[in-house]
Amino acid sequence: MKRFKYLAVIACVFLLFLTACSGEKKTNTKVKLGEVTRSLFYAPQYVALEKGFFADEGLDVELQTTWGGDKAMTALLSDGIDIALVGSETSIYVYGQGSKDYAVNFAQLTQTDGTFLVAKDEHPQFKWEELRNSKFLGQRKGGMPQMVGEYVLKQHDIDPHADLQLSQNIEFANIPGAFGTGDYQYVQLFEPTASIFEKEGKGHVVASFGEESGTVPYTVFMAKQSFMKENEETVKKFTRAIYTAQQWVAEHSAEETAEIIQKYFDDTDLDILTSSIERYKNQGSYATDPILKKDSWENLQNIMDEAGELPGDAPYEDLVNTDIAKKIMKENRRWQSLSFLSLENVTHHYFTKKM
Structure with missing residues (x-):
């Protein structure tokens, strides 16, 4: 049988x-x-x-x-x-x-959020309060990057609209270029743009919004x-x-x-x-x-x-x-629980039994 x-x-x-x-x-x-x-x-x-x-x-x-x-x-x-x-x-x-x-x-x-806080200058011992009164290039109003960014800033007692010189008038695709050529001090960037900016000396990743904001769809x-x-x-x-x-x-x-x-x-x-x-x-x-x-x-x-x-x-x-x-x-x-029933395993099991 x-x-x-x-x-x-x-x-x-x-x-x-x-x-x-x-x-x-x-x-x-x-x-x-x-x-x-x-x-x-x-x-x-x-x-x-x-x-x-x-x-x-x-x-x-x-x-x-x-x-x-x-x-x-x-x-x-x-x-x-x-x-x-x-x-x-x-x-x-x-x-x-x-x-x-x-x-x-x-x-x-x-x-998680996928953006990183990129600074124009190096900040070896970065602290969030350093953002106060800085020129910050933000994301589109109502979009996830901007909402998460504001949420994280508020967690660090920073009002993005009162404590920053916040700009939100740049189209998403043009934000990296605007930061690179403008006089902004901070920006939110996705990868690989953040790493490219680091490699080219145009910016430095100082914090992760993904790590700060927790799990989110x-x-x-x-x-x-x-x-x-x-x-x-x-x-x-x-x-x-x-x-x-x-x-x-x-x-x-x-x-x-x-x-x-x-x-x-x-x-x-x-x-x-x-x-x-x-x-x-x-x-x-x-x-x-x-x-x-x-x-x-x-x-x-x-x-x-x-x-x-x-x-x-x-x-x-x-x-x-x-x-x-x-x-x-x-x-x-x-399927994983039944994976032992592969052709190789079954034949091996059958013939070793017979031998």
């Missing part, structure tokens, strides 16, 4: 192998994905694309960069894209406007309710691919990740990409699973409320769907 069971398992594995190698071409499901900006902060997403994790799920993902949270949400709501990778605050803004087919967050990619994959209802299997496959990529990034070195995604940052040296990814990994910026936790959601609302940008109550139960992510992780644990 046992022999029959072992042979049956071997036969099943063999049939699966033959099916996978049969050469039958299947039409992949097209998914239009819009990212809010091109950022090293989104490394797991690029890994999913380059390692073929989406393709393995039968998805043909078309990536486009929208260059702005408002533009990403406009594209999502008008069906210009199917899924958006953007800050969770945008879903709260849409919900607050009374939209019936609002966006739902279903897979978290980053779980900073960048999340979201889709309209209608899309998720009509394409549940597609969303599930998408989430599975992202989870696979998250695990891959967590288990591999920063340099390995940098080499795979370098094509997305072809104007940045590999050493800068590597050090930037390492910096993000060290502070836990990359989520290791797609589940957006309730305490993180509440932290987000606190940050928005502190900045005066929270339009109203944003129920976790309405705006966050963790069911799909939980199913994916449960399936993964089940």
Whole structure:
């Protein structure tokens, strides 16, 4: 009886192998994905694309960069894209406007703020009070970088609007250039720009807003309710691919990740990409699973409320769907528990028994 069971398992594995190698071409499901900006902060997403994790799920993902949270949400709501990778605050803004087919967050990619405080001059023993009365180049009003920045400053008893010479009139894409050529003393920058500025002697990283602000659903994959209802299997496959990529990034070195995604940052040296990814990994910026936790959601609302940008109550139960992510992780644990039933292990077990 046992022999029959072992042979049956071997036969099943063999049939699966033959099916996978049969050469039958299947039409992949097209998914239009819009990212809010091109950022090293989104490394797991690029890994999913380059390692073929989406393709393995039968998805043909078309990536486009929208260059702005408002533009990403406009594209999502008008069906210009199917899924958006953007800050969770945008879903709260849409919900607050009374939209019936609002966006739902279903897979978290980053779980901290991704900006660093960069100073024009060196500050070996930096203290936050040094910011008082300084010329500070801030981010767009109402965006996550600016709200987190204000939240952190207030935690250090600094009123960003009263204690700083704060500028918020520069477009996101132009902020690095404006800081480099202007007389600003401090700025918030993402990687790899922060490291590039250090390498070129244009600035010095003196603090991390990600470390100061705690866990927050900073960048999340979201889709309209209608899309998720009509394409549940597609969303599930998408989430599975992202989870696979998250695990891959967590288990591999920063340099390995940098080499795979370098094509997305072809104007940045590999050493800068590597050090930037390492910096993000060290502070836990990359989520290791797609589940957006309730305490993180509440932290987000606190940050928005502190900045005066929270339009109203944003129920976790309405705006966050963790069911799909939980199913994916449960399936993964089940598969891991059965991994000993690989063809090699089964045949080895069977033949050593017989010998």
